[in-house]
Amino acid sequence: MEVWVQEATFDVGQELNAFAKTAEGSGAVVSFTGITRDIAGGLRHMEIEHYPGMTERALGDIRLEAITRFDLTGARIIHRYGRLAPNEVIMMVLTAAPHRADAFKGAEFLMDYLKSRAPFWKREVTADGAEWVAAKDEDEDALKRW
Amino acid sequence: MEVWVQEATFDVGQELNAFAKTAEGSGAVVSFTGITRDIAGGLRHMEIEHYPGMTERALGDIRLEAITRFDLTGARIIHRYGRLAPNEVIMMVLTAAPHRADAFKGAEFLMDYLKSRAPFWKREVTADGAEWVAAKDEDEDALKRW
Amino acid sequence: MDVLYFAWVRERIGLPRERVETEAQTVRALVEELRAREDRYEMAFSDLSALRVAVDQRLTDFDASIAGAREVAFFPPMTGG
């Protein structure tokens, strides 16, 4: 299985090294790492809720779709849930392909789909209280290009 | 300086971790890793020649251009020269930005430009002898989209 | 069938999942049944355009059949990544 949904933090460097090893002969490896940002200022922490079972299934489906579409030789998704401090790693996707354009497109496709199609919900907790992060129209629009 | 041209190998995981640390508050970190492939079969090793002085200057210019165009909060390029075995890391680019689309575009831009505009030349050594890798039209064409 | 709620839908309804016995054949019919129950359901389901639904862990729409479904989940648009 190449999809991990976990509460624990992880080391992105270790993940990249491990993935690159499995991608021998691929030429191109792309990684995307998402980090909690304190956009408005005053973020105490972020909470990520998810839908156990459906999350793994949705990510698995998106992964297979990316592999097929872009002739990837490998793809991996790691996504955390639970409580995250500012500047913590939230998630990572990794893709490998013989050609760099495919590795890039595969990673962008995975990101666009998991943003709007994988059952995660973020909540930001500040001194003023907690607020669910609203989905962005631009994230929904990003799907239209695929 | 965020551009390294070196003969020694390097650990892509360590580089990603170090870069991600400097990119705090950026939200999105993208990495691209290029690995020597044995496309035709029989590759003994690859030799990369470069133009000391101009290489660093060209990569530095491309890096600044990427940062300006895509509002990157950080960008780093590491490129090796000398003799490389199959499945060794050749090079890596790293980008960080508040938005994922910019981090992706920045990395793709860096790759497209360094492929055709940085003074590196690859030579493949097989049992049959050594041959300079020909530049691909598709790599030159890739520049037109920017 | 099991009905699950996530994020602010869960908060408005006040529970993460419940067992629902229903004759409803579509998601929309199930929603109407739930809305008729209590204010907290009415509040959660007041604007369906702000909601997403999954039947047996697959995203679908409000006109989808729920005949034979084991679980139906309601939640706001997703914000992963």
Place this chain on the structure above:
Amino acid sequence: MDVLYFAWVRERIGLPRERVETEAQTVRALVEELRAREDRYEMAFSDLSALRVAVDQRLTDFDASIAGAREVAFFPPMTGG
């Protein structure tokens, strides 16, 4: 000025760099001088469309001025990355 050769241009000419005294004002004029020297130069410079040139470490074209230049480099299209 220093004239540098890389990759197969270096191999054909048989050396990586040399000192050249010239009155040539453009890259193209310099190339004509070099071609007139010996067969190995003629061979290296036979198809300019297969070559790239940098003057003082900046990519340019064959019509570029080399007046005052410290180094001019000739090489095939680059294949980095």
